[in-house]
Structure formats: structure tokens, C-alpha cells
Amino acid sequence: MEQQALVIALVGVLGIGAQWVAWRTGWPAIVLMLAAGFLAGPVLHVFDPERVFGEMLAPMISIGVALILFEGGLSLNFRELRHAGEAVWRLFVFGVPLGWLLGSVALHMAGLVWPVAILFAGILVVTGPTVVMPMLRQANVQPRPAAILKWEAIVNDPAGAMCAVIAYEYFRLSANGALLFEVVPPMIVAAVIAAALGYFAALAIAWSFPRGLVPEYLKVPVLLTAVIAVFVAANLIEHEAGLISVTVMGVALANMNVSSLRSIHPFKQNVAVLLVSGIFILLSSSLQFEELRYLEWRFALFLLALLFIVRPATVLISLLGSSLPWKERLFVAWIAPRGIVLVAIAGLFALRLTELGYADGNILIGLSFAVVVTTVIAHGFTIDLAARLLGIKGASRPGLLIVGATPWTIALAREMKEIETPVTIADSSWERLAPVRQAGLPFYHGEILHEATEHHLDLSPFHVLVAATENEAYNTLVCNEFAYLFGRDAVYQVGEEGEEDDPRRLPESLRGRALFKSGMGVEDLMERQRAGWVFRKTRLSERFGFDDAKEKLPDAGQMLLLVRPDGTLRFFTHASQPAPRAKDTVVSYSPPPERSAEAAAAKKSPKKAKPGAAPGALPAK
Known part of the structure; x- marks a missing residue:
């Protein structure tokens, strides 16, 4: 018990400390958090989260990711789609399958077997809202491209999780002779049910809060409990469907004009900062050197392909024929940092793929960290330069x-x-x-x-x-x-x-x-x-x-x-x-x-x- 409390305190100190250093220096916070966790875990062996928390570590991280996605959904208002809606729709409908396809080919060329390549490419369609939005604030980007990247980051996170679930279930059931059309329709039905569950939960909150059915001091606890309950219930329907539920719940609440939610905005933002800090420290400190030894030079080429071929091609092809100016298309095509959701889901499926007999599944943990670090550094240190060169910066002075x-x-x-x-x-x-x-x-x-x-x-x-x-x-x-x-x-x-x-x-x-x-x-x-x-x-x-x-x-x-x-x-x-x-x-x-x-x-x-x-x-x- 004392050791767990000590680790929780250390995680808080390292996470918030890294956030503070990022604020003082202007460096990407996620890179500093990953470095702090890596030093505390595999390098200095200060603590090992898997040994300290045991089987509780995975559900702790999953619930934290769910709350982060819900908080991100609360920041999405449909009014922003008046100018960015066409691009967001195209990036979801065309960009997700296209990015999945191109990523699968690139991963297979890097040496992964097809099942592992397809599953990991599905996860790679996500772009982390926890890193995209701080980058946008730092670079002071114009409203439309900022809205496109923000919506894409939050909407595509559950989409990437469902792509991974579909791939996993297909490869698991195909051993018994199941066909693709026997796997996909039930997944789609489960996703629709999960989305409906999130929407009706939001509807219940929007109806009860303004009518005084929940006292003011209980609104935040009731809201957080409802998010966790919806997430767990949806996951019982289908693995990772809870991410869809909480995202829909957040977006629905943001657009129901619930005046009671305005007063809890500062609290939810504080919770999001604490969760992001804690989860990154826990994930990076859980990394083992054995998981990095699988990375070879071919994966370095894959990272370059991800940055300069897969992402740009996905965005530019998806936005062909749209009304979005080319300078904004190029900016969106370049900016795609990955974050918590990628690492959390990759760690979950790495274990499951190993249980199915795919040895390459062990690579996913180290590779997911490599993708996060590479994309955050590449995009975090160039977003301001890219916005300036393309002429889409907001006011240059405060x-x-x-x-x-x-x-x-x-x-x-x-x-x-x-x-x-x-x-x-x-x-x-x-x-x-x-x-x-x-x-x-x-x-x-x-x-x-x-x-x-x-x-x-x-x-x-x-x-x-x-x-x-x-x-x-x-x-x-x-x-x-x-x-x-x-x-x-x-x-x-x-x-x-x-x-x-x-x-x-x-x-x-x-x-x-x-x-x-x-x-x-x-x-x-x-x-x-x-x-x-x-x-x-x-x-x-x-x-x-x-x-x-x-x-x-x-x-x-x-x-x-x-x-x-x-x-x-x-x-x-x-x-x-x-x-x-x-x-x-x-x-x-x-x-x-x-x-x-x-x-x-x-x-x-x-x-x-x-x-x-x-x-x-x-x-x-």
C-alpha cells in the first residue's frame, strides 16, 4: 500500500513537473513526459508500474483515456463545422480507410506480417488530441485549419480503436473459417449501439442537470461516474467500443447548450492535465529494453514513410475536389502527432496478438513509442514554421x-x-x-x-x-x-x-x-x-x-x-x-x-x- 502511494506521488511529480518545464521552455510536453517516465522506469529502475499495480494498471489507463476523450469531445461544437465540416467529413470517411491501407502496406514492407501490420495500421489512423491542441495553441494557427485538426484528432481516436478491433476479431475468428463479412457487420452494429448509449447518457444529463435533480456539488462526481459507467458498459458490448461511447457523449453534451456544464470547464481541464501527465508517465515507465530490441533500420524507414508519404497522401487524396485552400491542405497533411490513445491501444493488442501466436506482436509496444516520439518531435518543432511558411498563422503578436x-x-x-x-x-x-x-x-x-x-x-x-x-x-x-x-x-x-x-x-x-x-x-x-x-x-x-x-x-x-x-x-x-x-x-x-x-x-x-x-x-x- 505504501509503495503504491509512493509511486502515485512520484508519477504526479514527474508528470506535472514535465508539464511545467514544457511551459517554461516551449518544448513539447509529451516528449518531456516520455523522457521522465523512461528515465524513472527502464533506465534508473525507480519504479515499475506493472509490478506495483499489477492487473489494475490496464483498466486504470483505459479509464483515463476514456475521460480524456470525453473531455476532448466537450470542446467540439458543431458551429466550428460551418467552415471546416467538409474537410472533417472527408478525413473521416475517406481518410480513415485510406490511411489504414497505406499504413498497412508500409508496415508490411518494413517486415511485419500482414495481420500485425493491418492491426497496427488501424491504430495509426488516430492523431492525439492531447498533443494536437497544445501544439495549435502554441503556434497560433488560424481557426479553420485548427478546427480541422482538432475535430480529426478526437473523432478519429475511437475510429482507430474500432479498426484495430475489427482486424483483431477477423484474424482471431478466421482460424475457425470465419469470413470478413461475417465479422464486420456485427462490429458496425456494436459501434452504433455504443454511440447510441453515449448519446442517451448525454441526453439524460442534459435533462436532469438544469432541472435541479442533481445538486451543484454532485454534478462533477455524477458526470465523471456516468462517463466511466458508459465506457465500461459499451466495452461489455464490444472491446474498445467504450471509446466511441464517451466521445459521442462528450460531443453531444457540448452541443446541447447545458448551462450547468460551463461552471465545470476549469475542473474538467484540470482533470485532463492530471490524467494526461499520469498516463504518459505510467506508459513510458512500463517500457522495457527488450521491447525496443525488435526495432531495426527498416522501422526507421517506415517512420520516414509515415511522415512524408502515408500521412500526406492520405490527406491530399481525401481532400481532392474540396473547397479547402491548398495551403491549408498542405498544413493538415503535415501535422499528425500521435499520443496516448495510440500507445494505450497498441499495448493492449500487442498482448492479444502474442496470445494468438503472432511473434511480431511484441514489436507494437516499442514501435508505438517510436511513432509517438518521432511525430511529436517532428511536428511539435515545425508546426510554427509550417504555419508561417504557408501563411496560416493568426496574429503574430499577443x-x-x-x-x-x-x-x-x-x-x-x-x-x-x-x-x-x-x-x-x-x-x-x-x-x-x-x-x-x-x-x-x-x-x-x-x-x-x-x-x-x-x-x-x-x-x-x-x-x-x-x-x-x-x-x-x-x-x-x-x-x-x-x-x-x-x-x-x-x-x-x-x-x-x-x-x-x-x-x-x-x-x-x-x-x-x-x-x-x-x-x-x-x-x-x-x-x-x-x-x-x-x-x-x-x-x-x-x-x-x-x-x-x-x-x-x-x-x-x-x-x-x-x-x-x-x-x-x-x-x-x-x-x-x-x-x-x-x-x-x-x-x-x-x-x-x-x-x-x-x-x-x-x-x-x-x-x-x-x-x-x-x-x-x-x-x-
Whole structure:
């Protein structure tokens, strides 16, 4: 018991540690996780998951994969198919059988016997959503090719599992004289039943949650339990049919507009990160050197064929005659990293093929890891270059999303546009957006908190959000809602009026970071804007540093943010101050030039100055 608990702790430390290193370095997380698990397992022999967990290891990994696919299905909305639907449909209907055929030929030419080659090629039609989506976010790809790759990754995962099941059942039953048409129809029926099971489970949840039949604190446990129950029930119908059920269940729930599910999105994402980290560590640490000794130079040629022949040919032939531009076809044809599902299913069928007497079945475990590492490295380190060369990258610099069309936000947006920062102002009022349109600034007309926003407004270019409407409670709500997407340290709002102990103040735990070091409130900004305050930008250098910029700033003026040379935005807040460097651009907010000059003159001649505050300078709260 203590040893199992220790291994679980080590798996968590290694998995999340690898994820953190990937975040700091920009390297593909899956490669770091595989390396960490490989070092902990076969290299250093820190632990052996198969010895520690025994027969429980396989069902643990299977349930983890099921939950990951369900979470991925929840991110698929049919609205995305308005522009990507044709390509997704073609890649599923034509791409799966074509990729299966070409992969089988390539594997057989690499030396595998036909049964093993056909089965493994069926698994290879999958592309891992756990690695595709992080890559897409890292490379900031345009919405349509990103949607195509995301849908393909999640839809094809259960398809690849069913291809492997069909191949396995055929080779198992063919020894008794069974024919292909005697094996395939029952499999198709089982897949339809599994899909129906997942759909009706989603329907039951969508009906019960909004009606209060499940209390709020039980919704997440009920949902996770339902996913596991559906997965196990479908697997009782047919091996690996559970993957179809949970994928359909996730996609169905995502498109039933269940408002209750929105509140659990951060939780399900956290669960997915933990599961991905844990499963990769467990799988890679279970690898044995004996399983790698089967790999020969012919398999290296197969990996090259998979990258440069099988995948490109599958995609380009499947998309012939489609309306998709060629540059997007080429991009999709190149990007196809494999992940958890490939390794998990390959490990399962390697054992089954060995039991049927196929010695080549032992190769599948090592080969599956080789495919994962090769494709993740090849595609992970080239996706940004490929997107740039093909001209399908989104905004190249981090963008700023401003919620609320006011004179102050319009002035800020103008300033950000001048320094080439992508900026968009969102507001639900067409009337308030009129001056935004007149200024030629990008805008979004709609309620930013509506679930449809992420389908009508591409949020991927934006790294920072500023909520600056005239309603402070609404600003807080916006920041709290988008904190899980942008990060708590990247959602800002104007400061709140009143003292810290004022019972009318909203809790800090709900609010975004307060703009300006003094935490100016909404009324402060409105008054200053009416008084003619302006934004100023200053480029720092080795000779003219941040201290010099502060000296040039009028007494009442305040620093708002700085922009790094790569476009990264860092705001000055009441709680933190970024470290300015040479070549940074500092944006400040200060009184108009003439009033600043009057204030400076009054400061030099105090006898002539009027008593009280300097002209044009309003006290910061």
C-alpha cells in the first residue's frame, strides 16, 4: 500500500513537473513526459508500474483515456463545422480507410506480417488530441485549419480503436473459417449501439442537470461516474467500443447548450492535465529494453514513410475536389502527432496478438513509442514554421481584448494599435460601438459572457483581457469568467471605489488584477478622460531607462503597461510592477500637455500656485 502511494506521488511529480518545464521552455510536453517516465522506469529502475499495480494498471489507463476523450469531445461544437465540416467529413470517411491501407502496406514492407501490420495500421489512423491542441495553441494557427485538426484528432481516436478491433476479431475468428463479412457487420452494429448509449447518457444529463435533480456539488462526481459507467458498459458490448461511447457523449453534451456544464470547464481541464501527465508517465515507465530490441533500420524507414508519404497522401487524396485552400491542405497533411490513445491501444493488442501466436506482436509496444516520439518531435518543432511558411498563422503578436466601449477604452485601443498590438473592443451595445467603428478599430458586437462567443469570436490571438465597462460588478464577472482561459494574472479591470474594509466591495478572489498602481476606479477614469487626460508612450533604451521615464512623467500621471519587443504585455498594478528593460515601450496615462506644463510651472513657483491640487490633476484613490 505504501509503495503504491509512493509511486502515485512520484508519477504526479514527474508528470506535472514535465508539464511545467514544457511551459517554461516551449518544448513539447509529451516528449518531456516520455523522457521522465523512461528515465524513472527502464533506465534508473525507480519504479515499475506493472509490478506495483499489477492487473489494475490496464483498466486504470483505459479509464483515463476514456475521460480524456470525453473531455476532448466537450470542446467540439458543431458551429466550428460551418467552415471546416467538409474537410472533417472527408478525413473521416475517406481518410480513415485510406490511411489504414497505406499504413498497412508500409508496415508490411518494413517486415511485419500482414495481420500485425493491418492491426497496427488501424491504430495509426488516430492523431492525439492531447498533443494536437497544445501544439495549435502554441503556434497560433488560424481557426479553420485548427478546427480541422482538432475535430480529426478526437473523432478519429475511437475510429482507430474500432479498426484495430475489427482486424483483431477477423484474424482471431478466421482460424475457425470465419469470413470478413461475417465479422464486420456485427462490429458496425456494436459501434452504433455504443454511440447510441453515449448519446442517451448525454441526453439524460442534459435533462436532469438544469432541472435541479442533481445538486451543484454532485454534478462533477455524477458526470465523471456516468462517463466511466458508459465506457465500461459499451466495452461489455464490444472491446474498445467504450471509446466511441464517451466521445459521442462528450460531443453531444457540448452541443446541447447545458448551462450547468460551463461552471465545470476549469475542473474538467484540470482533470485532463492530471490524467494526461499520469498516463504518459505510467506508459513510458512500463517500457522495457527488450521491447525496443525488435526495432531495426527498416522501422526507421517506415517512420520516414509515415511522415512524408502515408500521412500526406492520405490527406491530399481525401481532400481532392474540396473547397479547402491548398495551403491549408498542405498544413493538415503535415501535422499528425500521435499520443496516448495510440500507445494505450497498441499495448493492449500487442498482448492479444502474442496470445494468438503472432511473434511480431511484441514489436507494437516499442514501435508505438517510436511513432509517438518521432511525430511529436517532428511536428511539435515545425508546426510554427509550417504555419508561417504557408501563411496560416493568426496574429503574430499577443493581442489585447478590451471589454466595454468607453472613451477611455477607445483611446487605449488607438494607442495599442499604434504600437502594433492586435486589439479588439467587445460590447453588447451597437450604439456604444459607433465611435469604435468610426475610429476604424476592430470590434465584436455581442455579449462577451454568452457561450456562443468562443464560436463567433476567435479568442486565440488574445493573451490579455481588460474589463473596463462602467459597471464594476460586470467587470468582475467578466474577469472571473475568463480567468481559466487567459490565466488569473492576465485578466485586468479598473480598480474598485471605496476603502478595503467597505462591505460593498467585491472579494479580491473574484476580481481581476486592478489596473494602475493606485487602483483607479471607474469614476476616476471617466473624470480624467473628460478632463482631457491622454496616453503617452515612451521607448526605453540603454541611455534612457525607466527611472528617466518616471522623471519625465507628470506628478499626477501613472504608468499603465509596458510592451516587450515581442509584443508581450505587462501591466502595472496595485499588487505588482513589471521589470522594465531596454527596448521596452512604456504606456502611461497623464494630464494633457498644457495642464502638465501648468503643474510643472506651479511646482517651480509655489508662491504663485493656487492652493490645493495641481490644475488638471485629480487625486488618485
